[in-house]
Structures are given as structure tokens and as C-alpha cells.
Amino acid sequence: MKFKISEQIATIKPYEAGKPLKEVQREYQIAHVIKLASNENPIGFSPKVYDAVAQNMKDMNRYPEFSNFLLCNKLSKKFHVAPENIVIGNGSDDIIALLAHGFLNPGDEALMPLSSFLMYEISVKTAKGIPVMVPLSDFSTNLEGLVEKISAKTRLIFITNPFNPTGSTITYDEFDEFADKVPEDVIIIVDEAYIEFVRNDAVYNSLKNPLQDPRIVTLRTFSKAYGLAGFRVGYGIMDSEIAQILNRIRQPFNVNTLAQAAAFAAIDDEQFLNKSIQTTHDGLDFLFKELGNLGLLCLPTQSNFLMINLKTDATQVFEEMLKSGVIVRSMKSYGFDTFLRVNTGTKEENVTFIQALKKVLKK
Numbered sequence: 001m002k003f004k005i006s007e008q009i010a011t012i013k014p015y016e017a018g019k020p021l022k023e024v025q026r027e028y029q030i031a032h033v034i035k036l037a038s039n040e041n042p043i044g045f046s047p048k049v050y051d052a053v054a055q056n057m058k059d060m061n062r063y064p065e066f067s068n069f070l071l072c073n074k075l076s077k078k079f080h081v082a083p084e085n086i087v088i089g090n091g092s093d094d095i096i097a098l099l100a101h102g103f104l105n106p107g108d109e110a111l112m113p114l115s116s117f118l119m120y121e122i123s124v125k126t127a128k129g130i131p132v133m134v135p136l137s138d139f140s141t142n143l144e145g146l147v148e149k150i151s152a153k154t155r156l157i158f159i160t161n162p163f164n165p166t167g168s169t170i171t172y173d174e175f176d177e178f179a180d181k182v183p184e185d186v187i188i189i190v191d192e193a194y195i196e197f198v199r200n201d202a203v204y205n206s207l208k209n210p211l212q213d214p215r216i217v218t219l220r221t222f223s224k225a226y227g228l229a230g231f232r233v234g235y236g237i238m239d240s241e242i243a244q245i246l247n248r249i250r251q252p253f254n255v256n257t258l259a260q261a262a263a264f265a266a267i268d269d270e271q272f273l274n275k276s277i278q279t280t281h282d283g284l285d286f287l288f289k290e291l292g293n294l295g296l297l298c299l300p301t302q303s304n305f306l307m308i309n310l311k312t313d314a315t316q317v318f319e320e321m322l323k324s325g326v327i328v329r330s331m332k333s334y335g336f337d338t339f340l341r342v343n344t345g346t347k348e349e350n351v352t353f354i355q356a357l358k359k360v361l362k363k
């Protein structure tokens, strides 16, 4: 290329999204395709969202509410924090990028586990910072390893709890021990995209006691348990001084009108949320049982997905599964050559997945 690209940005590997359903239908000429590759909600979203969206359609000639006022207020009541402690984003991806841009000077470091959600690395590099990766230890976040990498240049530490893609978690005790060793001027970003699915009470939940520590920024999303991935809404809960910076640099209309209305309506529907969580737990229990019967090893998980060790090249199995109309994720690009990641689907989808896997593995 004749144009000189920023050196940091030249090193970014493109984000690999789950293969889109329609693309597989087209490529393989299969009418019925199921997707269990992007940790999406298989049962949709709250019916209340339809009404909220319909009512807001008439205002779509206007710019969205600039301050995300109604949604901020609702979240503020839900978590007992002030609206000044909340930043709403176009997905939590948006807030990840804002944190990187707000707090990294060129050459500053952001620590994260190796094989983390790719948006951390992409955002840090885009902000001209340096991502410092710490390998997992037994498929879990190596908190001690992160502490060891802290330097005078460290500004941000990214933690995902539960961790995507392995499903591992961090307990309260582990988190406290870690946080004690982090300097006062380093921001600890705790990405809790899957926290609603956690069944183990010992797992750290930063919003049980929010804002106790000004270094902690909690990220949450409506994309998973609430099923609103296509709307793009996520939020962060944080010290008001950090929130002020993010609100200063975000796009003024980063969350569109329909997305704000959808999220606002979705929060109220606890019945749907519970159904979504129950469907996930039932799905996990079913998959663990069936995969166990096939003699396949799975990593324990507290999220809506699990990693399966096939003990054979996962990308080959992934390709074969595609031909059967089942989209899952090969974990090869994350360095787990023999692992598939699959999220829980509906009852029928889970059965279809097991059948397709049996066929491909000739079990």
C-alpha cells in the first residue's frame, strides 16, 4: 500500500467473528443452519422489547437522547450507584475502546490474559498502547502472572470473569489478593459479560458491592443474557472521575434510540432473564452429560459456553460440522488446537449439535 499505516495498527489481526448463519446457508446450500458460535442468546429477547422499539420508531427522525438519561437512571436504581458512575456504550466493545483511548499514552501498557477477548488487544493497539499478554494457567486467568508484569508503564489491566473462551472464573478471595498487589493508579477493568450465568456463589461479582474501590471498572452487556446483541448496548460502572473522561470522549450519540429503548425495557423483564438463565443451565447440564457419554473432556464453565477437547484438529471438525449445518468455533486461533467452543442453544439445537458431532467424530 502506498499509504503509511500506523505501525501499531499494522500489527492488529482482524477480529474473527463467528461465521454468520446466512453465509453458511448460502455456501453449503443448507436451509436449516444453527449457530452456537458467538455466545448469543438462543431464545431471543424479552417480548417487552418489541413494544418499546415500536413506540420509539416515530422518533427516529431525531437524534437519540444524548445522555442516555432513562437507561442510566434505571441502571442507577438497579445497582444503587449514581448516574454519574455509569457510562453506556454501543456494546461494551465501545467502552473497552473508550478506556484505552482515555487512559493510554503512546507506549503505555495494558495487561491482559493471553487468548482474551480480541477487542482488548485491538483497542489498546488502536490507542497506541502496548498490550502485555500473560499466558493462562490451567485454562484460568493467571492473576499472579499479571501482577508480575506490572511496570511503571502499566495503566490498565483487563480481567474477564467468567473468562471467554475457557469459562473459568475468579473467586472473591482470589480477586482481593490480586487487587491488593495492584498499584493505586492502575485501572482494573473487570469484564462481566457472562456474570448472569454464574452458579457458584464464590465467584467474584464486582457489583455486589459497587464502587468500593475506585480502580475497578465493571463492564456489563445486554448482548448475552438479555439477548440484545444486535442492538449493541453495554455499560460500565465506575468511579465518577473515570466516567467523566469516557463521557467526554465518546461519540455524543453512541447508543441509538432503539437500542436505548430496548435495553430499558429488557431490564424490567426479570421473567425473561430467568428463563434465559435457566435455558442456559439446562443446556449446559445436557451437553456435559452427552459429551461425557462420548468420552470427551470439557472444561468446567460458569458461562453460557463450554470448551471441548476433541484430542484431534479442531478446525477440521469445525469444517465438517459446518457441512452438517452446525456453526461452532474452533479454538485453534486462540492456541487451543484441539478445542471447540460451543454455546448452549435451545433444547433442539443442543440435540442437533450432539448428533452432528457424533456423526463427524464417527462415535
Ligand SMILES: *Cc1c(COP(=O)(O)O)cnc(C)c1O
Pocket: 039, 090, 091, 092, 093, 094, 117, 160, 164, 191, 193, 220, 221, 222, 223, 224, 229, 232, 233, 234
Ligand atoms: C460478548 C462479550 C462482550 C460483549 O460485547 P458487546 O460489545 O457488549 O456485545 C464483552 N466481553 C466479552 C469477553 C464478551 O465475550
